[in-house]
Amino acid sequence: DFNTYGGQFAYTRNLCWRGGLTGDVGVNFGSNGGVAYTKFTILAGSTYYPIKTAVPASDFSFSVHALGGLNTIRSSYSGNSNSNSSFALDIGVGLNYYFGHKLGLGLRAGYMPTFSKGNTSNNIRVALGLDLR
Numbered sequence: 392d393f394n395t396y397g398g399q400f401a402y403t404r405n406l407c408w409r410g411g412l413t414g415d416v417g418v419n420f421g422s423n424g425g426v427a428y429t430k431f432t433i434l435a436g437s438t439y440y441p442i443k444t445a446v447p448a449s450d451f452s453f454s455v456h457a458l459g460g461l462n463t464i465r466s467s468y469s470g471n472s473n474s475n476s477s478f479a480l481d482i483g484v485g486l487n488y489y490f491g492h493k494l495g496l497g498l499r500a501g502y503m504p505t506f507s508k509g510n511t512s513n514n515i516r517v518a519l520g521l522d523l524r
Contacts, residue, residue: 395421395430399518401499403438408446410439415458415481417516426468434460434481447487447524454485462505477507487522495522 397419405411412435419430436458440446445453462479465472483501490496496519503514 393421393423395419395428397430399516399520401518405447408440408448409443410437412436413438413456413458415460426466429465431463431465432460432479434458434479436460436481438485450489452485452487452489454487455483456485456499456501457482458501475507477505479503479505481516483516489522489524493524495524496520497522 397417399415399417401413401415403411403413415432415434417430417432419428419432421428421430436456438454438456440452440454442453445451458481460479461476463474463476465474467473481501481503483499483503485497485499487495487497499516499518501516503516505512505514
């Protein structure tokens with residue numbers, strides 16, 4: 392087990408006041424035992440706001456999301472590199488607090504299993520960032 396750090400960009404197109412379609416891209420970096428890892432993730436799916444008073448039009452929002460897509464991990468060691476792509480999911484929650492009409496702070500957490508050739512990697516993804524609505 393080891394940690395990776397990186398960035399993530401997510402966009403949700405709300406189709407109604409209770410949910411929408413979400414696209415998510417991210418890149419993470421880390422190393423373990425002298426092996427350097429770079430992980431690229433591209434996911435798409437849906438976001439739902441289960442609490443009627445905690446939607447994006449409110450000062451505070453709470454959401455659940457289910458996303459699926461592609462995860463590519465590139466590893467390099469002593470000048471040699473290898474790349475592996477596999478299917479990934481992200482199932483989790485999001486909390487947003489809006490400071491003004493257009494700006495807020497968001498926190499997302501999700502369980503992110505990755506499925507590759509008979510092996511399942513169990514990952515947790517946590518993100519903190521700006522929310523522009």
